[in-house]
Amino acid sequence: MTPTQERGATYAQVFASREFRVLFGSFALLVSGDQVKMLALSALVYARTGSPGLSAAAYMLGFLPYIAGGTFLLSLADRVRPRALMITGELVRVATCLLLAFAGLPVWAMLVLVLATGLFSPVFGATRSALLPGLLPGDAFVLARSVLSMTAAGSQIGGLAVGGGILAVTGPAGALAVTAALSTVAALVLRAGLPDLPARGAGEGGAVRETLRVNRALLRDGKVRGLLLAQWLPVSFVTGAEAMLVPYLGGTAGVALAAASLGMAIGNLVVGRFAPPAVRERLALPLAVLAGVPLLGFALRPGLVGAALIAVLAMMGSGGYQLGLQRRFVAAVPEQVRGQAFGLASAGMMTGQAAGAALVGLVAELTAPHSAIAVTGAVTIACSLALHRSLRPEPLHRSPRPEPS
Structure with missing residues (x-):
């Protein structure tokens, strides 16, 4: 099917x-x-x-x-x-x-x-x-x-x-x-x-x-590599931007960080519950781009309410786009190494988030926290577009029509 x-x-x-x-x-x-x-x-x-x-x-x-x-x-x-x-x-x-x-x-x-x-x-x-x-x-x-x-x-x-x-x-x-x-x-x-299942x-x-x-x-494997990069890069930059909320907002950063977590949950819930499978996969690319677009608003130096709203929107896109990759990732990896494939995706994501936070911190040292977050938004958009082949599902090929007799 x-x-x-x-x-x-x-x-x-x-x-x-x-x-x-x-x-x-x-x-x-x-x-x-x-x-x-x-x-x-x-x-x-x-x-x-x-x-x-x-x-x-x-x-x-x-x-x-x-x-x-x-x-x-x-x-x-x-x-x-x-x-x-x-x-x-x-x-x-x-x-x-x-x-x-x-x-x-x-x-x-x-x-x-x-x-x-x-x-x-x-x-x-x-x-x-x-x-x-x-x-x-x-x-x-x-x-x-x-x-x-x-x-x-x-x-x-x-x-x-x-x-x-x-x-x-x-x-x-x-x-x-x-x-x-x-x-x-x-x-x-x-x-x-849990049943005591055998090893794969x-x-x-x-x-x-x-x-x-x-x-x-x-x-x-080109397809697996592309799907791994798609799972690693956009979310790593968005998380790097999240790490800058503390130096940007100081003691009120907890509100914006809670808003970011709420946005992640909302993105998963809305995309998971209301988007059919095919639509969910087609939404992966626009949602990955959407994760970066709100971050550009930090160039205007928003206050706490604006920063929290931006965090919700960015993390909604970040949480939602990942769901559109999951079925394709399972289909792309051999079953006997499925555990390692999921582990590699998770380890790369954790590593990427740490690296993303470090890179955004370096940009903030050279500029300012709000500027670093805005730059991160632009980088998120750019890398999402660069990964468009992996973020966008392959088109379905129709069977050729039979020749008239």
Whole structure:
């Protein structure tokens, strides 16, 4: 069935799947726990050192291992049984949080522990993503991805507030214990609710060699490479602009950052719920461009309300365009390396967002925060147009008419 013939799925159909409800529940626990963990770690480091810089570095530390883990370990997502691998990920988080809370580690050892255990985060995330197309084929898979994206965006809005409340009541050690408890519950949910499916591929040689080999093969494939770049670049620049809201708005930046997360959720909901599959794929290019257009408004130096509105519109485009690429990406990658392909997409996105924030910060150093955000809007538009072949679905070819006899 072609995308034009395929009927759009509904969120009710997605949540009718027991296995998806299990994945959704464990993911909600994961993202909530991660917000609490990173806040608690940041507070713990600050309490030990009194250094704001080290405290901020500790908060961002969970994102850095995606570069190394995505480069060297992703083949594990296809070589290990998915339920066992996901449960292992939760138990690793439990052990990490308890060690951070109660082992009395020096600060350097705490940071090393977070970095070392974080190397496997892209593997655990890739395993979850790769399960979805098999559990929910077709358009239901795309809506399932949108649900997880909305959950992640919601955790950014509510997670910091809830995490701050837990931190205030229990202190850093208690907050880390709460995170360990959430991961324990997630492990039990996965064990009870997911079938023990076999691994997708056996692999050749060691995990590192296999990861490098498959990454090279995926990047050599023109269609896969284009879809990866389309998932990485526009959103990386938009996120880089988001990172400039704090220096631009100062103490009121939290309002605009919450608005950005809200825009991401709205984009996923509207495009996922109301656009049929074929329309959703055709919208990928204009929505990617739309993500950059509002950012140009920062050239006028808007106030808080204007900045928040721009953030909503930009992130609506950023969240919505990604949905139009998901079905095509699944179709483009071989099933036996699907986990690694999703992991590579996620690792590249995380790396790109960090690089995007750094580049926008450099432009801001040379100009000003509002100018850097406006420049980022122009770059987002330019790279979206440059990737038009990957962002736009291939035209359907009609069968030739039979010759008259």
